[in-house]
Amino acid sequence: MIYFDNSSTSFPKAPGIQKALDEYINNYPFNISRGNYRASYTLEEKVYNVRESIKAFFNASETSNVVFTSGVTASLNTFIRGFHKQGDHVLVSPMEHNAVMRPLEAMRKDGIITYTVIDKDDIFTGNIKKYIKPNTTSLIVNHASNVTGDVIDINALGVEAKRYGLAFAVDSAQSAGEINIDARNIDFLAFTAHKGILSLQGVGGAVISKGVETRIKPLVFGGTGSRSSSFEMPDFLPDKFEAGTGNIPGIIALGEGINYINTVTLDRIHDHKIALRDEFIKGVSEIDNFEVVSLQNNDFVGVVSLIHKNKDLAEISNSLDRDFNICTRVGLHCAPLLHMTLGTFEKGGTLRFSFSYFNTSSEVKECILALKTLA
Ligand SMILES: Cc1ncc(COP(=O)(O)O)c(C=O)c1O
Numbered sequence: 001m002i003y004f005d006n007s008s009t010s011f012p013k014a015p016g017i018q019k020a021l022d023e024y025i026n027n028y029p030f031n032i033s034r035g036n037y038r039a040s041y042t043l044e045e046k047v048y049n050v051r052e053s054i055k056a057f058f059n060a061s062e063t064s065n066v067v068f069t070s071g072v073t074a075s076l077n078t079f080i081r082g083f084h085k086q087g088d089h090v091l092v093s094p095m096e097h098n099a100v101m102r103p104l105e106a107m108r109k110d111g112i113i114t115y116t117v118i119d120k121d122d123i124f125t126g127n128i129k130k131y132i133k134p135n136t137t138s139l140i141v142n143h144a145s146n147v148t149g150d151v152i153d154i155n156a157l158g159v160e161a162k163r164y165g166l167a168f169a170v171d172s173a174q175s176a177g178e179i180n181i182d183a184r185n186i187d188f189l190a191f192t193a194h195k196g197i198l199s200l201q202g203v204g205g206a207v208i209s210k211g212v213e214t215r216i217k218p219l220v221f222g223g224t225g226s227r228s229s230s231f232e233m234p235d236f237l238p239d240k241f242e243a244g245t246g247n248i249p250g251i252i253a254l255g256e257g258i259n260y261i262n263t264v265t266l267d268r269i270h271d272h273k274i275a276l277r278d279e280f281i282k283g284v285s286e287i288d289n290f291e292v293v294s295l296q297n298n299d300f301v302g303v304v305s306l307i308h309k310n311k312d313l314a315e316i317s318n319s320l321d322r323d324f325n326i327c328t329r330v331g332l333h334c335a336p337l338l339h340m341t342l343g344t345f346e347k348g349g350t351l352r353f354s355f356s357y358f359n360t361s362s363e364v365k366e367c368i369l370a371l372k373t374l375a
Pocket residue numbers: 007008070071072073074097099142144145146171173174191192193204334
């Protein structure tokens with residue numbers, strides 16, 4: 001099987017995860033912050049070590065700024081629902097996933113917030129000033145598009161957001177594990193384990209800038225194993241946003257993913273994926289009627305989307321699977337907003353190929369041959 005659906009979830013997962021989970025199941029499948037025995041403390045230390053490696057990975061200022069959640073969707077809901085107040089105005093990029101658009105739209109419908117989508121030319125040049133109103137309180141951007149691979153310059157936008165006093169939130173679902181991200185320029189960085197970090201589904205988190213946590217209400221309330229005499233949530237990080245038992249095996253797997261990426265290095269991963277992307281695009285350019293869609297031409301992650309002048313993309317995707325054993329995804333990819341900008345919304349979206357560090361040039365060649373046959 002050739003797996004080109006890594007934007008959805010990565011395959012294969014990082015080497016090391018299986019062994020770490022085997023050890024977890026056999027030796028310490030306990031709870032943390034809730035047991036007064038050494039085996040629980042050992043596990044607590046392992047979870048703390050993962051928190052530390054994420055701190056280093058994203059250059060966070062303190063280990064406690066790293067909060068574990070079930071992934072980017074849960075993290076972004078925490079920020080969107082917990083930070084914004086009645087009357088706030090929010091700015092977003094045109095590349096937002098429904099993990100941003102749906103909570104925003106729900107709050108808009110409830111009459112709590114309004115939002116504005118920044119034009120594609122302005123988001124890539126950092127020109128946000130003209131969108132800012134007296135009640136604008138935040139800027140939320142998807143670092144890398146899960147449809148086209150387009151990358152937004154979050155360092156430049158972070159500076160602009162700071163200049164205008166906006167809280168800056170970043171969705172790193174498609175960039176973490178491929179591009180270096182410096183959390184010190186970001187107020188709320190949402191990350192997930194199961195894509196670029198090569199780990200498991202249902203775990204991820206947020207890096208919350210010091211002081212910003214005081215402006216965010218938790219989404220979920222409950223036991224934390226700390227300040228148990230109070231009916232109120234602790235006001236400190238990470239406990240404020242970690243009610244209930246966390247996904248401990250997921251966190252252990254996440255740590256293995258980070259270790260593996262650190263060993264290979266982000267540069268090598270990114271270079272490899274971009275080489276595959278470039279080779280794929282060159283191959284596709286030699287086939288009639290396919291077109292690559294994107295918002296800009298400079299900066300990408302290893303994701304690419306195609307449209308075809310007259311063929312049905314779902315049929316192509318099905319044939320790739322059934323006749324050539326190549327896994328792709330077709331449709332809107334949970335990002336209708338971007339398709340409205342690309343002009344691909346009415347036609348039902350794009351055919352997406354998303355590469356991993358484990359994919360090879362010969363797999364790309366095989367896919368190009370398959371597309372030639374199908375086209
Ligand atoms: C850009 C983007 N944001 C958010 C998500 C959701 O992430 P998670 O699966 O961690 O909730 C995805 C994944 O589908 C994505 O591609």
